[in-house]
Amino acid sequence: MTRKELFKNTLRKSVHAWKLINELPLSDDESLMLRHFMDQPGFLDLHWRMFVPAIKGQGTEEQKQKWLPLANKMQIIGCYAQTELGHGSNVQGLETTATFDPQTDQFILHSPTQTSSKWWPGGLGKVSTHAVIYARLITDGKDHGVHGFIVQLRNMDDHSPLPGITIGDIGVKFGNGAYNSMDNGFLMFDKFCIPRDQMLMRLSKVTREGKYVPSDVPRQLMYGTMVSVRQTIVSNASIAMARAVCIATRYSAVRRQFGSQNGGIETQVIDYKTQQNRLFPLLASAYAFRFVGEWLKWLYTDVTQRLEASDFATLPEAHACTAGLKSMTTSATSDGIEECRKLCGGHGYLWCSGLPELFAVYVPACTYEGDNVVLQLQVARFLMKTVSQLGSGKAPAGTTAYMGRAKHLLQCRSSIRKAEDWLNPAMVLETFEARALRMAVSCANNLSKFENQEQGFSELLADLVEAAIAHCQLIVVSKFIVKLEGEIKGKGVKNQLKNLCYIYALHLIHKHLGDFLSTNSITSEQASLANHQLRSLYTQVRPNAVALVDAFDYTDHYLGSVLGRYDGNVYPKLFEEALKDPLNDTVVPDGYHEYIRPLIKQHLRSARL
Ligand SMILES: CCCCC/C=C\C/C=C\C/C=C\C/C=C\CCCC(=O)SCCNC(=O)CCNC(=O)[C@H](O)C(C)(C)COP(=O)(O)OP(=O)(O)OC[C@H]1O[C@@H](n2cnc3c(N)ncnc32)[C@H](O)[C@@H]1OP(=O)(O)O
Numbered sequence: 114m115t116r117k118e119l120f121k122n123t124l125r126k127s128v129h130a131w132k133l134i135n136e137l138p139l140s141d142d143e144s145l146m147l148r149h150f151m152d153q154p155g156f157l158d159l160h161w162r163m164f165v166p167a168i169k170g171q172g173t174e175e176q177k178q179k180w181l182p183l184a185n186k187m188q189i190i191g192c193y194a195q196t197e198l199g200h201g202s203n204v205q206g207l208e209t210t211a212t213f214d215p216q217t218d219q220f221i222l223h224s225p226t227q228t229s230s231k232w233w234p235g236g237l238g239k240v241s242t243h244a245v246i247y248a249r250l251i252t253d254g255k256d257h258g259v260h261g262f263i264v265q266l267r268n269m270d271d272h273s274p275l276p277g278i279t280i281g282d283i284g285v286k287f288g289n290g291a292y293n294s295m296d297n298g299f300l301m302f303d304k305f306c307i308p309r310d311q312m313l314m315r316l317s318k319v320t321r322e323g324k325y326v327p328s329d330v331p332r333q334l335m336y337g338t339m340v341s342v343r344q345t346i347v348s349n350a351s352i353a354m355a356r357a358v359c360i361a362t363r364y365s366a367v368r369r370q371f372g373s374q375n376g377g378i379e380t381q382v383i384d385y386k387t388q389q390n391r392l393f394p395l396l397a398s399a400y401a402f403r404f405v406g407e408w409l410k411w412l413y414t415d416v417t418q419r420l421e422a423s424d425f426a427t428l429p430e431a432h433a434c435t436a437g438l439k440s441m442t443t444s445a446t447s448d449g450i451e452e453c454r455k456l457c458g459g460h461g462y463l464w465c466s467g468l469p470e471l472f473a474v475y476v477p478a479c480t481y482e483g484d485n486v487v488l489q490l491q492v493a494r495f496l497m498k499t500v501s502q503l504g505s506g507k508a509p510a511g512t513t514a515y516m517g518r519a520k521h522l523l524q525c526r527s528s529i530r531k532a533e534d535w536l537n538p539a540m541v542l543e544t545f546e547a548r549a550l551r552m553a554v555s556c557a558n559n560l561s562k563f564e565n566q567e568q569g570f571s572e573l574l575a576d577l578v579e580a581a582i583a584h585c586q587l588i589v590v591s592k593f594i595v596k597l598e599g600e601i602k603g604k605g606v607k608n609q610l611k612n613l614c615y616i617y618a619l620h621l622i623h624k625h626l627g628d629f630l631s632t633n634s635i636t637s638e639q640a641s642l643a644n645h646q647l648r649s650l651y652t653q654v655r656p657n658a659v660a661l662v663d664a665f666d667y668t669d670h671y672l673g674s675v676l677g678r679y680d681g682n683v684y685p686k687l688f689e690e691a692l693k694d695p696l697n698d699t700v701v702p703d704g705y706h707e708y709i710r711p712l713i714k715q716h717l718r719s720a721r722l
């Protein structure tokens with residue numbers, strides 16, 4: 114499809130999905146599922162995942178009563194317009210202004226520079242009638258920082274932009290289809306006026322007289338919509354990873370190379386330990402991210418309930434967990450999808466493997482909802498704060514509770530003696546805790562050598578990110594272990610999950626061996642015992658690998674992959690796909706007479722053939 118066709122077709126699908134949601138009707142969870150199977154980024158994502166939650170989270174009761182019924186019936190379509198051409202990560206640095214005019218009781222929205230144009234918001238370019246806009250609030254010449262506003266962008270009769278608004282699509286993005294179904298847009302305001310009651314005023318207010326009444330709750334609640342989306346992105350990482358792994362695992366069982374004896378069949382590539390060493394940790398990650406995603410959903414629900422009761426104590430942890438896990442799981446999934454492409458050899462590079470499209474549509478997850486490095490630095494700040502408070506009498510809680518055992522974890526030596534000890538959950542956990550704590554403490558010690566903490570932080574950014582990742586990996590490992598200790602039904606299933614849990618943990622040790630050795634969390638002998646155990650786990654997972662991906666229950670239609678077909682009938686179908694290519698419509702290609710024939714004829718003449 115051309116870009117225009119792709120965009121229009123996605124509109125068709127989105128509107129059809131919305132019709133089904135109403136007609137059947139579908140519950141909220143089922144509607145999310147439907148969105149998932151629609152399988153293309155589109156304006157519904159931003160309307161439901163960001164525009165509506167922003168109003169719910171930041172609007173007053175009256176604002177919710179006014180706007181939510183319209184949004185819930187989709188009589189208005191909204192998007193979330195925060196990022197600007199010049200600033201995305203640095204939200205405090207946004208330039209769009211919203212200046213209160215007491216004479217008209219209105220805010221004047223203005224884009225003072227080119228870099229202040231909104232740039233990137235999905236659904237903005239061509240579809241949305243409304244947006245939640247983030248802009249610097251100015252009253253009486255004073256800048257109060259960034260706040261949210263509900264703004265109508267387009268005329269409700271003919272969809273034309275309202276006077277004072279310039280709006281459009283930002284152009285083609287990575288990949289062929291991928292994210293190009295979405296109208297990520299730009300937007301500029303030229304002194305565009307909105308009524309005062311369209312500032313989202315649950316957190317802070319501007320009175321009729323133009324007095325700014327700051328919020329008595331943490332201003333970070335304004336970032337709540339991002340926290341909620343980051344949480345859902347973790348579960349989605351599992352879905353995308355599982356999809357790639359399903360394709361690569363099934364195909365690795367079909368594909369054979371070498372090893373034929375006396376004319377017999379060749380070896381299935383899934384039997385090579387190198388293939389297993391690349392594939393099975395990704396399979397394990399798909400399960401691990403699912404479980405940590407479930408836990409994060411619980412954490413998010415819990416913090417939301419606490420916030421409603423004005424208990425802000427767990428907000429920093431919820432922010433650190435959602436930011437860190439969003440970052441860690443999306444980076445691992447993007448890399449994992451690309452690894453799965455390579456695991457499928459040359460055929461993985463074919464569009465019909467389903468992997469190139471999956472990669473192209475998935476990879477921006479490393480950037481949207483916060484650049485992955487910027488987000489790990491938030492985790493690092495949280496860890497440094499926690500370390501600095503050790504010994505102050507304030508016991509660390511939740512995911513940092515292990516830091517409360519700093520004295521022990523800084524000194525302990527791993528008691529792993531034989532390979533099977535690596536199947537002991539307490540020993541594995543302690544290894545990850547020791548590594549995470551020692552990396553955090555080492556950063557804190559290095560920071561304390563700087564007179565200026567911020568300067569020290571800038572100098573140590575790379576180490577801080579590594580310490581943050583170590584903490585996030587510990588969370589994933591520990592939540593997998595908790596899951597195993599919980600309510601899993603069926604001994605066989607539990608055994609399979611146990612294998613995957615230890616593959617997940619031990620491959621991380623192998624991959625980050627430098628961290629584990631340099632922090633003396635394990636010895637080199639213990640590292641080789643971990644490798645030994647890992648190989649043995651691969652052997653145990655091998656006979657069940659295909660069943661473990663079948664368990665994701667993805668249909669062939671959803672996978673969209675010739676290589677990942679459930680029936681394994683890969684080769685005939687690759688031919689079928691190839692023959693569908695427009696280049697094969699004719700035997701002699703268009704261009705033959707123009708370019709190939711004159712070239713050949715010229716050579717034939719000079720060779721006198
Ligand atoms: C095949 C199809 C795909 C299938 C998938 C299916 C479905 C799709 C699923 C999901 C996707 C859903 C939606 C659609 C997808 C994409 C949409 C993308 C939309 C966007 O892309 S939308 C823009 C997002 N754009 C960002 O993401 C900007 C990143 N930049 C920031 O987020 C901040 O700007 C930050 C944090 C970097 C610095 O901020 P800063 O400079 O203001 O703050 P500072 O560092 O000084 O921190 C001061 C104190 O605030 C605390 N703090 C900070 N943030 C907090 C928070 N959120 N909550 C609670 N506390 C927080 C700190 O911890 C500290 O606390 P303390 O003072 O105690 O230390």
Ligand SMILES: Cc1cc2nc3c(=O)[nH]c(=O)nc-3n(C[C@H](O)[C@H](O)[C@H](O)COP(=O)(O)OP(=O)(O)OC[C@H]3O[C@@H](n4cnc5c(N)ncnc54)[C@H](O)[C@@H]3O)c2cc1C
Pocket residue numbers: 159193194195196199200201202203232233234235292297477480481482483484485486487490574
């Ligand atoms: C597909 C897609 C959809 C999007 N949808 C929306 C949307 O609906 N609404 C919306 O408002 N926005 C949206 N965005 C924008 C997105 O949220 C931002 O692109 C993202 O937050 C990253 O910001 P940036 O582009 O400014 O990156 P930058 O901050 O410019 O990052 C560039 C590089 O600088 C590094 N860097 C930046 N700051 C630091 C630092 N402090 N320390 C160390 N390194 C740093 C980063 O790690 C990165 O390597 C979307 C983006 C994409 C790709």
